[in-house]
Every structure is written in structure tokens, then in C-alpha cells.
């Protein structure tokens with residue numbers, strides 16, 4: 352009799368292990384492509400982007416969610432590294448700081464060529480898979496990074512940006528962010544302004560994925576309607592399971608389904624359980640839910656590792672993906688559905704974005720109107736109506752100088 356007592360837990364353990372084994376078998380062939388990782392922000396915060404600092408060695412880096420051994424253990428085969436600069440750089444040094452974060456991603460690939468392969472297209476991702484390297488792509492998180500300039504948008508594309516999140520947690524002069532829905536920010540563009548629509552068109556033309564994490568629902572809907580290619584939510588979860596405005600509501604999930612777009616689920620406890628604590632099972636609930644509402648083709652992973660302070664029990668760092676995959680298998684996801692969530696769905700979207708791009712088409716040229724450019728003291732070269740009303744102090748200074756000058760002439 353005691354033998355059967357022993358056998359039961361043993362059998363349970365074996366079943367659990369077989370899902371984990373199956374997950375690893377699948378992931379050896381089809382590793383995960385994650386939509387959002389903030390390791391570059393950690394490199395800035397901890398080392399001021401000095402990769403040669405012995406403590407910044409990515410093989411031994413401690414106290415971060417991400418390092419090379421953890422990426423290997425987690426079967427991470429593709430990563431959109433976030434080139435992020437906070438909203439307080441808007442109208443200040445946002446462009447410079449974004450360039451520096453893009454540079455540190457390039458230097459990661461250069462310093463660890465055995466691990467990272469910087470790529471800019473879907474073919475490159477497949478090549479990295481074959482070489483057993485982490486396909487490394489750049490996602491720019493927040494429209495403030497382009498400083499309302501189509502020229503900067505294009506230059507970022509040339510430097511490897513393959514998604515742009517239209518806003519971070521602040522409005523830009525041309526797109527509203529999620530805090531508008533929360534009631535913390537005032538609606539400004541009510542979605543996208545005419546210039547914001549030109550940004551989306553230009554992203555389509557270039558082949559930059561439109562990322563709708565962090566934007567308001569009105570921005571989501573306008574962009575989904577306007578984009579000629581599918582879009583992504585690089586790190587957002589389901590609003591119906593956790594009513595946080597960073598998450599995607601059901602009516603938008605239906606548009607995701609219609610447009611064959613993609614929601615890459617965020618693991619941050621506050622977006623998973625709406626509480627301080629969360630569990631791996633609750634992340635699986637979000638994946639199940641998005642699959643139910645938008646279809647298995649709409650599901651992906653955007654862990655937000657190294658960008659958040661609290662992660663679910665069982666998903667503490669990037670090494671834990673196989674445990675989440677095992678849970679999906681336990682919930683009867685088919686192997687094809689799992690492969691979709693791991694990589695095929697993102698590859699499908701990326702290929703559609705590449706397909707829809709057209710570099711022969713004339714670039715968008717019409718600049719943002721001067722009076723929409725925010726209140727900081729930029730120069731106004733090129734604007735014919737270059738009045739000085741944006742920088743009243745400068746106008747004042749100019750007339751004072753003129754006055755003093757004419758007085759001196761007297």
C-alpha cells in the first residue's frame with residue numbers, strides 16, 4: 352500500500368517533467384523571440400554604458416534578469432532590445448540618448464559575437480537561429496525619441512530600428528499615451544494627429560513595425576485602422592484579466608485578430624495580476640485569454656525583463672521561459688500553437704511588414720507644424736514662418752539687442 356503512496360507523487364513529477372522536456376525539445380528547434388527587454392537601460396544605469404567594465408561582463412553579470420547564461424538556459428533565440436530613454440528627455444536630449452542606447456546594443460553584438468548576432472530582417476533572425484545565436488534587434492520605446500522628426504525616424508531606421516513604440520508614458524506632440532485613458536494626462540491628439548498619421552505611413556513605407564504598447568486606446572485604434580501592415584504590442588497583456596490601461600482591451604483584441612497583428616504578453620506583476628504578487632499560472636491565463644479572443648496567431652511574449660521591479664513566481668528571469676511553455680503544453684496547446692507564440696507569429700508579422708514596405712515610394716516630407724513642436728527653445732531653420740513666438744525670451748533678447756545697438760548708434 353505504501354508503494355502506491357510513493358508512486359502517485361512520482362507519477363505527477365514525471366508528467367510535469369515530460370511537459371518540461373517537450374518544451375525544451377520544441378525550443379531547441381524554435382527558440383523564443385521576446386518583444387521587449389530593457390538590459391540596455393540597465394547597462395546605462397549601472398555602468399554608464401561602459402561594457403568593458405569587468406562588472407559589466409554579460410557572462411557573469413549579476414542582479415539583472417538577463418545575462419548570457421540565463422539567455423541560454425531560457426532558449427532565447429531572438430530579442431528586441433529596447434533603446435529606451437525616459438519621457439523627461441522629451442524636448443531635451445532624447446535623440447542623443449536614444450542614439451547612445453542603439454549604440455550600446457550594437458556594441459553588445461560586437462563584444463559577444465559568439466552569443467549575439469545583430470540583425471535587421473526576418474532572414475537574419477532565421478540565420479541567427481541556425482547559428483545558435485540570439486538574433487538581436489532594436490526597438491525604440493517611445494515616440495518622443497524621434498523629436499517629431501521624420502528625418503530622425505528615417506535615420507533611426509538606417510541604424511537598425513525595426514520597431515518604434517509610438518509613445519512611452521507621455522504624450523508626444525502627435526500621439527496620445529495610455530495615461531490619457533487612466534485620467535492622468537489630457538487628451539491632445541485624440542489618437543494620432545495628422546503628423547502622427549504621417550509617422551505611421553512612413554513606418555509602413557520603411558518597414559518599421561508599429562508598436563502599440565504604452566499608447567492610448569484611441570491611438571491603438573487609429574494606428575490599427577491606418578497601418579497597411581500588421582502591428583505589435585511589444586509588451587502588453589489582457590485588460591479583461593487585469594484592468595490596467597497598459598493592457599489591451601477586448602475590442603482592440605478583435606482588431607488584432609482582423610489585422611493578423613500580435614500581442615506579446617508582459618510579465619510585470621502589476622499588468623498580470625493587478626497586484627504586487629503574481630504567479631506563472633496567471634501569465635499563462637493571459638496567453639490563454641488572448642488566444643481565445645484573438646486566435647493562437649495573435650500570441651507572443653514580451654517579458655519586460657530588466658524593465659520592471661516585480662516578476663511572477665516562477666518567471667523571475669529570462670531562464671524561465673521553458674517553464675511557461677511547459678504550462679501551455681499542460682493546457683493542451685498544440686505544438687504548432689506553441690511554435691507560433693515562440694517565434695512564428697512574430698516572424699509572420701515581421702515578414703508582412705517587410706512585404707508592405709516600399710523604398711521606391713516617395714518618403715513623407717511634410718514636417719510637423721511649428722506650433723505643435725512643443726515649447727522648448729529649438730532653432731527654427733527651414734520653417735518659413737520662423738517667428739520667434741516659441742521662445743519669447745529669445746525674441747525679447749533680440750529686440751533688446753536691437754534697441755541697445757540702435758541706442759549706441761545714436
Ligand SMILES: *[C@@H]1O[C@H](CO)[C@@H](O)[C@H](O)[C@H]1NC(C)=O
Nearest residue numbers: 402403408409410411462463
Ligand atoms: C567576460 O568574462 C569571460 C570570463 O568569465 C571572458 O572570457 C570574456 O572575455 C569576458 N568578456 C568581455 C567582453 O569582457
Ligand SMILES: *[C@@H]1O[C@H](CO)[C@@H](O)[C@H](O)[C@H]1NC(C)=O
Nearest residue numbers: 469470471472473474475705
Ligand atoms: C537582411 O539583412 C542582411 C544584413 O544583416 C542583408 O545582408 C540582407 O540583404 C538582408 N536581406 C533582405 C532580404 O533584405
Ligand SMILES: *[C@@H]1O[C@H](CO)[C@@H](O)[C@H](O)[C@H]1NC(C)=O
Nearest residue numbers: 639678679680681682683684
Ligand atoms: C487536455 O486534454 C485532455 C485529453 O483530451 C483532457 O483530459 C484535459 O482535461 C485537457 N486539459 C485542459 C486543461 O483542457
Ligand SMILES: [Zn+2]
Nearest residue numbers: 492565586658
Ligand atoms: Zn515599457
